[in-house]
Amino acid sequence: xxxxxxxxxxxxxxxxxxxxxxxxxxxxxxxxxxSGLAAVGLNRSLIFMLEGxxxxxxxxxxxxxxxxxxxASSIFLEKIMKEGAGHGIPEVIYSVSRYGGLLRxxxxxxxxxxSSLTIGSGGSAGPEAPVVMSGAAIGSTIARxxxxxxxxxxxxxxxxxxxxxxxxxxxxxxxxxxxxxxILGEWSMVxxxxxxxxxxxxxxxSRILQGNSIAFESSGFHITGVDLxxxxxxxxxxxxxxxxxxxxxRRMHGVSVxxxxxxxxxxxxxxxxxxxxxxxxxxxxxxxxxxxxxMIQGVFKxxxxxxxxAFFAKIFATSLTLGWxxxxxxxxxxxxxxxxxxxxxxxxxxxxxxxxxxxxxGCFALLGMAGLISGILQAPLTGIFLILEITASYEVMLPLxxxxxxxxxxxxxxxxxxxxxxxxxxxxxxxxxxxxxxxxADIGIREVIETxxxxxxxxxxxxxxxxxxxxxxxxxFPVEDPETGEFLGIVELGDVxxxxxxxVMYDTVFVEQIMNSxxxxxxxxxxxxxxxxxxxxxxxxxxxxxxxxxxxGMVSKATLxxxxxxxxxxxxxxxx
Amino acid sequence: METTFFHVFRNxxxxxxxxxQSLYFCKHTRASIKIYIPEFTKFLMYFDNDVVQVDLxxxxxxxxxxxxxxxxxxxxxxxxxxxxxxxxxxxALTLPDVSVDFDFMCCPRSxxxxxxxxxxxxxxxxxxxxxxxxxxPVLIPSSQFKEWKxxxxxFGGSANAVNALNLGLYLSRITELPLDLFxxxxxxxxxxxxxxxxxHYIDEEVEASVRKWHFFQEGxxxxxxxxxxxxxxxxxxxxxxGLVKEMLFGSTMEMVQSTLPNPxxxxxxxxxxxxx
Numbered sequence: 001x002x003x004x005x006x007x008x009x010x011x012x013x014x015x016x017x018x019x020x021x022x023x024x025x026x027x028x029x030x031x032x033x034x035s036g037l038a039a040v041g042l043n044r045s046l047i048f049m050l051e052g053x054x055x056x057x058x059x060x061x062x063x064x065x066x067x068x069x070x071x072a073s074s075i076f077l078e079k080i081m082k083e084g085a086g087h088g089i090p091e092v093i094y095s096v097s098r099y100g101g102l103l104r105x106x107x108x109x110x111x112x113x114x115s116s117l118t119i120g121s122g123g124s125a126g127p128e129a130p131v132v133m134s135g136a137a138i139g140s141t142i143a144r145x146x147x148x149x150x151x152x153x154x155x156x157x158x159x160x161x162x163x164x165x166x167x168x169x170x171x172x173x174x175x176x177x178x179x180x181x182x183i184l185g186e187w188s189m190v191x192x193x194x195x196x197x198x199x200x201x202x203x204x205x206s207r208i209l210q211g212n213s214i215a216f217e218s219s220g221f222h223i224t225g226v227d228l229x230x231x232x233x234x235x236x237x238x239x240x241x242x243x244x245x246x247x248x249x250r251r252m253h254g255v256s257v258x259x260x261x262x263x264x265x266x267x268x269x270x271x272x273x274x275x276x277x278x279x280x281x282x283x284x285x286x287x288x289x290x291x292x293x294x295m296i297q298g299v300f301k302x303x304x305x306x307x308x309x310a311f312f313a314k315i316f317a318t319s320l321t322l323g324w325x326x327x328x329x330x331x332x333x334x335x336x337x338x339x340x341x342x343x344x345x346x347x348x349x350x351x352x353x354x355x356x357x358x359x360x361x362g363c364f365a366l367l368g369m370a371g372l373i374s375g376i377l378q379a380p381l382t383g384i385f386l387i388l389e390i391t392a393s394y395e396v397m398l399p400l401x402x403x404x405x406x407x408x409x410x411x412x413x414x415x416x417x418x419x420x421x422x423x424x425x426x427x428x429x430x431x432x433x434x435x436x437x438x439x440x441a442d443i444g445i446r447e448v449i450e451t452x453x454x455x456x457x458x459x460x461x462x463x464x465x466x467x468x469x470x471x472x473x474x475x476x477f478p479v480e481d482p483e484t485g486e487f488l489g490i491v492e493l494g495d496v497x498x499x500x501x502x503x504v505m506y507d508t509v510f511v512e513q514i515m516n517s518x519x520x521x522x523x524x525x526x527x528x529x530x531x532x533x534x535x536x537x538x539x540x541x542x543x544x545x546x547x548x549x550x551x552x553g554m555v556s557k558a559t560l561x562x563x564x565x566x567x568x569x570x571x572x573x574x575x576x
Numbered sequence: 577m578e579t580t581f582f583h584v585f586r587n588x589x590x591x592x593x594x595x596x597q598s599l600y601f602c603k604h605t606r607a608s609i610k611i612y613i614p615e616f617t618k619f620l621m622y623f624d625n626d627v628v629q630v631d632l633x634x635x636x637x638x639x640x641x642x643x644x645x646x647x648x649x650x651x652x653x654x655x656x657x658x659x660x661x662x663x664x665x666x667x668a669l670t671l672p673d674v675s676v677d678f679d680f681m682c683c684p685r686s687x688x689x690x691x692x693x694x695x696x697x698x699x700x701x702x703x704x705x706x707x708x709x710x711x712x713p714v715l716i717p718s719s720q721f722k723e724w725k726x727x728x729x730x731f732g733g734s735a736n737a738v739n740a741l742n743l744g745l746y747l748s749r750i751t752e753l754p755l756d757l758f759x760x761x762x763x764x765x766x767x768x769x770x771x772x773x774x775x776h777y778i779d780e781e782v783e784a785s786v787r788k789w790h791f792f793q794e795g796x797x798x799x800x801x802x803x804x805x806x807x808x809x810x811x812x813x814x815x816x817x818g819l820v821k822e823m824l825f826g827s828t829m830e831m832v833q834s835t836l837p838n839p840x841x842x843x844x845x846x847x848x849x850x851x852x
Binding site: 084144524 | 578580608618620622625626627629631657659661665666667668669670671675677
């Protein structure tokens with residue numbers, strides 16, 4: 001008999017069976033710590049890469065550095081790790097939507113390495129999405145190790161995500177909110193507590209190893225009514241920047257897909273282009289946090305033209321890096337582009353209305369960041385809390401809310417979905433808990449098949465059929481070939497109604513004459529949502545399931561509704 | 577309920593041999609074959625508590641234009657109706673997911689593992705993970721198609737061995753082929769194993785169905801394997817140990833697969849024998 005290792009099955013302990021929150025909190029701390037460590041590891045490797053390559057930046061061939069980095073990153077991901085390019089967040093959302101957060105172990109480190117190669121060499125991308133992927137995969141791996149169920153595993157994926165974001169930005173609240181708003185898409189108490197604890201653990205390990213510092217400390221801003229009014233305009237600018245970046249990234253990716261050359265060649269072409277661009281606009285290289293720091297401090301040297309040029313150049317460089325196969329995320333580029341947008345907008349206002357008492361331009365850079373993050377992610381809370389935590393500028397709360405909310409709304413009008421959700425939604429794979437599509441996706445055809453059906457032979461006389469009907473509660477009778485067992489058609493109660501009072505026909509009509517020999521059928525692999533749609537379109541209450549030309553059973557709306565309610569109860573009862 | 581068998585088609589002569597074994601299995605177990613013709617060199621299988629990425633070699637993408645017609649021709653010749661399944665969804669643009677809602681799967685030793693491709697004789701880590709995670713038994717075919725005329729179950733008395741025995745009994749019932757048992761008992765007596773069968777209420781069925789019980793108290797396991805008929809389907813249970821543990825402490829599964837040229841049907845630790 002196989003020996004059971006109890007410590008591998010903590011969920012079976014009676015202590016945790018009553019309420020598994022304590023179990024999730026305990027394991028969540030471990031996940032948060034590991035995710036925080038992953039964030040610190042990525043941060044350190046980026047610093048190592050940037051410092052190591054710094055003395056080469058002035059050389060004429062330095063534009064090849066991003067090309068080499070992107071190429072190495074692509075080869076590492078494609079050939080060694082055998083993973084696709086991209087930032088990976090849609091993969092995390094997809095696995096949470098469909099498979100209870102099952103992620104591959106290799107994802108816990110693959111994107112850390114590839115993104116440090118891309119960003120460290122000068123590619124225009126951010127380290128946050130890769131670290132989210134890593135944290136989520138760590139959560140999933142630990143959940144699998146302890147044999148946790150789908151719901152518990154999903155929570156731990158959330159813990160990993162929150163720990164990673166909290167670790168990389170030293171922003172635990174943002175970690176929690178990003179996870180709930182973007183990754184899980186639901187606000188349930190059962191998730192919030194362990195995820196919050198994991199975020200704290202991630203932030204704390206980062207503080208222990210890297211110090212408790214604010215990423216972009218500001219000198220304090222005095223906000224007036226004029227600034228609030230001006231922030232309305234900035235919100236619209238940020239929204240259009242979000243739309244531009246979203247479309248630029250997708251367009252660039254579309255172009256790249258059409259070109260049939262190996263991915264590592266594409267990545268190196270994209271990297272070289274970014275390197276060349278970086279010669280003229282150095283702000284586009286790397287994650288770009290140095291520029292943000294300057295802008296928030298109000299010491300950015302360029303004029304309005306330079307700020308606007310850097311804004312467009314950064315959008316182009318990010319599209320090139322990520323669209324052409326580099327590895328990294330859009331968080332950091334969004335912050336850079338947003339701050340350029342805010343700065344350019346402030347300078348434009350100062351130029352157009354010289355006497356207007358506006359707040360320091362650093363405040364607008366900060367608001368621009370929030371606007372861009374909120375717009376592109378369709379996540380206003382993430383935008384607001386991220387900026388509050390990474391700048392500690394709580395005095396800008398009001399314009400921050402205005403910019404985030406308006407930017408989200410305007411962007412939503414043109415781009416209804418978050419950048420992370422767009423592809424999934426187009427493929428019909430964004431299934432949020434408690435939604436119709438998610439409930440139906442979690443029910444398989446096999447679960448709703450009714451097998452207690454009465455099959456009839458095509459040679460059966462109408463009299464025999466009515467005799468059968470009298471003793472049955474069924475409305476549908478599948479017809480099978482008695483010799484081969486092949487499914488031939490179906491007789492519906494409605495089909496025989498006209499014969500009921502015509503007794504002359506009882507001994508002259510056979511079942512094969514009245515059956516529907518070409519009914520709509522269901523196969524095992526069919527999607528239940530499609531089956532339901534067919535039933536609605538054809539006004540059917542039941543459909544036969546056929547496999548290998550054999551009748552297997554019936555799927556009825558009544559059984560489906562029962563199962564639907566059960567599944568909905570399971571999904572929504574997890575809220576508390 | 578219909579029995580389904582999953583096969584990843586490879587449009588090469590070796591792939592044909594493997595496909596013919598799958599078809600033979602389906603024909604005799606009355607299972608319907610679900611054929612996946614890959615368009616990418618990798619796909620994911622999401623199991624209950626694991627996700628396995630299967631990395632195929634380039635030979636699986638050989639001549640995609642003729643793959644379907646070749647598969648149909650072979651299936652028709654074998655008298656089995658072919659069903660082709662597309663990927664269920666896509667985790668990433670070039671990373672499809674394949675359903676795991678099957679009753680059997682064919683998994684060549686070389687599906688994804690370099691060491692097995694160069695014939696080192698080990699079941700690769702991917703195949704091992706599929707065996708460990710799947711609720712269905714995995715058919716590991718031999719390199720050349722040969723019809724099997726009997727079923728040989730390796731019964732060592734463990735819970736997994738009982739699962740394998742149940743599977744063997746099911747196959748024997750449905751294929752009407754003779755069933756043999758193989759037990760490397762060591763110092764244990766046959767009465768001990770009969771007691772285990774009684775505990776699982778299968779002693780009577782075993783007595784009625786088993787043609788011959790190859791019971792060894794002496795001799796080395798690998799030497800005694802000579803008694804396994806050359807044309808038998810070998811059925812065995814797997815513990816689900818990791819590669820390292822099995823390399824350190826040895827494994828019956830590895831021993832059997834590296835010694836016997838027969839096709840193997842392996843029931844992993846998650847295989848639900850009771851479902852049949």
